[in-house]
Amino acid sequence: MLRGADIVLRCLRAEGVDMVFGYPGGAIMPLYDALDGSGIRHILSRHEQGAVFAAEGYARSTGKTGVAIATSGPGATNLVTGIADAKMDSVPLVCITGQVRSILIGTDAFQETDVFGLTLPLTKWSRLATSIEEIPDIIAQGFYWAQAGRPGPVLLDFPVDLLKAKMEFKGPSTFSLPSASNGHAKPDFWPKLQTLLQGAKKPFVLVGAGAKLSGACDPLTELLDTLQIPACATVHGLGAIPSDKTYYTGMVGMHGTKASNMALHETDLLLVFGARLDDRVTGEPSRFAPDAKIVHFEIDPAQLDRVRPCQLPVVGNLNQTVPQFHNEVRNVKLPDWSEWRAVACGPERAEVDSRGLSQPATRFLDALFEQLPDNSFVITDVGQHQMWAAQRYRKNSPRGFITSGGLGAMGFGLPAAIGVQLANPEACVVCISGDGGFQMNLQELATVHRLKLPVKMVIIDNKYLGMVRQWQQLFYERNYAETDMSDNPDFVAISKAYGIHAALLGVEAVAGLVAPPSTAKSLFRFLQSPEPELLVFECPKEANVYPMVPAGAALSEMVFEEE
């Protein structure tokens, strides 16, 4: 006879789980009691949100399903932001929560929350266990749905009495849909696509996270090498296409490059690979790619036609549909698009406006990224620093740039970096945060210290909630309402209080267009340190992220400075 808690852990092991992130509490205590000897390593965060973001970091950097554990009530509600984040960014995640005793459910018992109901719109699939016998099947199904199709979050809620109850355990369940698609698109897409390609004068490619999630970066790059069509990436698509490809135009969207945004505005045939085309990518939806026919390669039919109808949906896994496309297109003579390519990727558009790049934060990031070893991950929080980092990131590593792009959850960076470092112990993991976001989960410094994780933390400190302040400057007549953080704490002292070495870098360190050798040397030392390190870079208070597409504007209406 095994306890329900032991059965949960055995089923997790059967799913390949070797690490979970969590925080104990009353209703989940039986699970914690069973952890020792289970073969599963538990990472104690200092807040449930830290646990779920760390589980996301683990999942985003490996493609494996991340697991977060919390107790009932506040423990469960503290997971909600992470669950929403995983839903938006297609992260495979299983959240396990304790629940009050079955007999008390619905009585407003101590620490009772209807987390099943709370998370219904945020999860792909969820279950509140009603008997111990269900546990193996619930876990098998949960892990299946977390990874199936477009990955996403799953919530499994276990009443504490079921975790304590005992039964004969016959072994873990398995689950898969017998009718699940093999990922191939219907073969009839090629004739239509060929017609569209032959008629196109200004074709353009947009690559999203789907290319990474489906493991299709290499076949997609090979396809683009054949097509030689100008191509951009969303913030989640960064790293999917090698940045040194001559047809690559950089990031697209609100803070994308001039080349990408202009090409997207001018294209007459847009090939979308694994992107849902949210408003940060499209600008004003009614003016998005106004002259383009759209061909949308996508695994999730629910993502099609969200902004505007596509002329040709190709539904399937990109690691199947992209090679299908390539096999067909390599035998076809395509139109000569060299003239269009010269315009779209030409020198006039090849670099974003120098005014947007000559400010200290981007020069600092350039100097930092220059020193990044090949085996590195950059994790960002949310705000100006996130966009500066996205603009300057040049590594050709599909999972190397990790950010909360859909939900835009401040506080994501540090705990996510912890998860990435634990999943990739040999990698150089760099967390770029702002002063606002860092303070949302800085308690996780204790996790870093306890585990001696060599995470390299950077705070770009402008003593403002910078992105909000930027919008207040540009669109609210400089009414900096409640964005001032001039009384920020001494981050260096805080870090040292947690036992982590920290240093301050002033703006003079990147005074020139190229960082002086002393700065490069200190950044090299920072990155090579075997210990956790915190570096605070003092950024000018009113530095802005440019280019910028104002809300409601078309992508072609980028601004490069305050008007």
Add this chain to the structure above:
Amino acid sequence: MTHLFQIRYNNTQGTLMRILMAASRRGLPMPYVQAMPVGDAHEARLLLDVSDKQVAQLYRDWHGTVDVFDVRSMQAAEEGWNASIDAGAPMPPASTRIDGQSRSAMA
């Protein structure tokens, strides 16, 4: 435009709520909802006042919901759907009266 949606689903935990939330997240009033067993599955019928774009969005949301396997809709003429409601449809539980008070009023 008023549409009647028929959604077939497996009646697993939360599936009906996910179906309804696709409407509620868009702020759509739901003047009529019926859910019932049909063969081995269940069917939810929703009457919603929606734009063409919302019809497409709802279709996609429902098709993306685990355990939903068929979605159909028809544009409903007012007298048509009134007739369907009158055709033996059970009253929603919230309208059940206890001592002359509705349950919702007592909540």
